[in-house]
Amino acid sequence: MSETIMHVEKLTKKFGDHTVLKDIDLDIEKGEVISIIGPSGCGKSTFVRCLDLLEKPDSGHIIFDGTDITDPKTDTSAILPKIGMVFQSFNLFNNMTIADNITFAPVHHGFMTKDEADKKAAELLDRVGLSDKAASYPSQLSGGQKQRAAIARSLAMNPDIMLMDEPTSALDPEMVGEVLGIIQELAETGMTMVIVTHEMAFAKEVSDRVLFIDETHIMEQGTPEEVFEHPKNARLQKFLASVMH
Numbered sequence: 727m728s729e730t731i732m733h734v735e736k737l738t739k740k741f742g743d744h745t746v747l748k749d750i751d752l753d754i755e756k757g758e759v760i761s762i763i764g765p766s767g768c769g770k771s772t773f774v775r776c777l778d779l780l781e782k783p784d785s786g787h788i789i790f791d792g793t794d795i796t797d798p799k800t801d802t803s804a805i806l807p808k809i810g811m812v813f814q815s816f817n818l819f820n821n822m823t824i825a826d827n828i829t830f831a832p833v834h835h836g837f838m839t840k841d842e843a844d845k846k847a848a849e850l851l852d853r854v855g856l857s858d859k860a861a862s863y864p865s866q867l868s869g870g871q872k873q874r875a876a877i878a879r880s881l882a883m884n885p886d887i888m889l890m891d892e893p894t895s896a897l898d899p900e901m902v903g904e905v906l907g908i909i910q911e912l913a914e915t916g917m918t919m920v921i922v923t924h925e926m927a928f929a930k931e932v933s934d935r936v937l938f939i940d941e942t943h944i945m946e947q948g949t950p951e952e953v954f955e956h957p958k959n960a961r962l963q964k965f966l967a968s969v970m971h
Contacts (some may be wrong), residue, residue, distance in 0.1 A: 728755040731887055731918055732777065737786035739772055746772050748942040750786070754887070757916045761929035763953075764939040765965060770922040771814075773939065774889045777920065778809040791886065807835055810885030814892045816872040818864040818879070824851070825860040828879045837883065850878035854908050870901030874908055887918040894925060906932075926970055930954050938962045 732754040739747040746769040754760060762770045775781040777788060779795060779802065788796045790809065795802050818827050828850060829843035838846065851857050854874040864872055873893055880888060893909065894902045906928050913919060913932050923929050929936055929950065936953040938946045938961075946959040954970075957963045 728758075730754065731756045731791060733787075733789040734777070735787045735789070737773075737776060737788065738784050739769070739776055739781060740784050745942055747776070747783075747939075750944055752937070752944065754918065754920065756886075756918055758934045759913045759917075759919045759932055760921070760935045760937060761933040761950075762920065762922045762937045762939060763924070763926065763929060763965075768940045769942065770939050771891050774811075774891050774920055774922050777889055778806055778811055780811070807831070807837070807883045808886045810880035810883060810888040812873070812877055812880050812888065812890040812893050814895050816864070816869075816876045816896070818872060818876060820864050823861050823863055824856065824867070824875045827864070827875060828882045831879070832882050835883075843882065846882055847878070850881055851875075853881075853911075854878045855904075868901060869897045870904045873897060873901075873905045877905075877908055877912075881912075887920070888912065890919065890921040890923075892922050892924065894923070924969070926954070926966075938965065940965070 730753045734750060734752040737747060737750040750773065762773065764770050772781055776783050783796055786796065787794055790805060793805055794800055795805055822830065825847045828847040829840065832838040832843045833840055851860055854877060856871060856874055859867060859871060867875065894905050897905060906925065910932055933950050935947060936950050937944050938953060940961050946953060946957065946962045954966065957966055
């Protein structure tokens with residue numbers, strides 16, 4: 727019996743007169759890995775940023791774990807930390823060590839004591855293969871290491887769902903694999919994830935479901951096999967022809 731962790735209903739987002747997303751409906755099941763693909767500028771990143779209110783939807787509802795986080799009356803301060811976010815450009819604090827980057831939010835939000843957070847940070851750094859970088863600063867790390875640290879930071883809050891906005895797009899090609907490997911391991915632990923990606927082979931391998939967004943809508947969705955091997959939508963067919971080599 728699948729359990730819906732997030733229910734998105736008629737989500738619409740505009741920037742000025744420009745409608746980026748219109749009436750998007752989506753149910754995300756607990757433990758599901760969803761990849762979002764589509765052309766540049768189609769609203770993929772905006773969509774995941776709406777899911778944790780980094781962008782405020784103009785209309786529609788997002789029900790997370792039974793609570794409408796888009797309702798202005800909802801106090802989201804205890805809810806939003808349960809939605810993890812990994813950004814394209816890492817967003818690490820440059821003036822803090824990697825360990826402090828990871829412990830900052832759990833301690834700041836009162837979720838853990840400093841000792842608990844330090845222990846958790848050590849575990850997470852070990853998990854992402856950065857035990858030796860705890861005392862380093864972001865400027866001393868490669869792009870791949872920064873992104874792995876950013877994933878560890880997001881995991882420190884014990885999120886119920888992880889959103890990832892093109893987690894490999896700022897990386898050199900040889901660094902992409904190490905980050906995708908970590909994401910794959912997370913998927914195997916049953917973490918619920920929504921990943922905006924342009925890595926089609928990865929989306930095919932890791933996802934339970936793939937969404938194709940274009941022209942403000944989810945134009946097609948299905949299993950990786952349905953979307954990549956038997957695309958029905960003409961826009962999707964054209965898009966895949968341009969990106970699949």
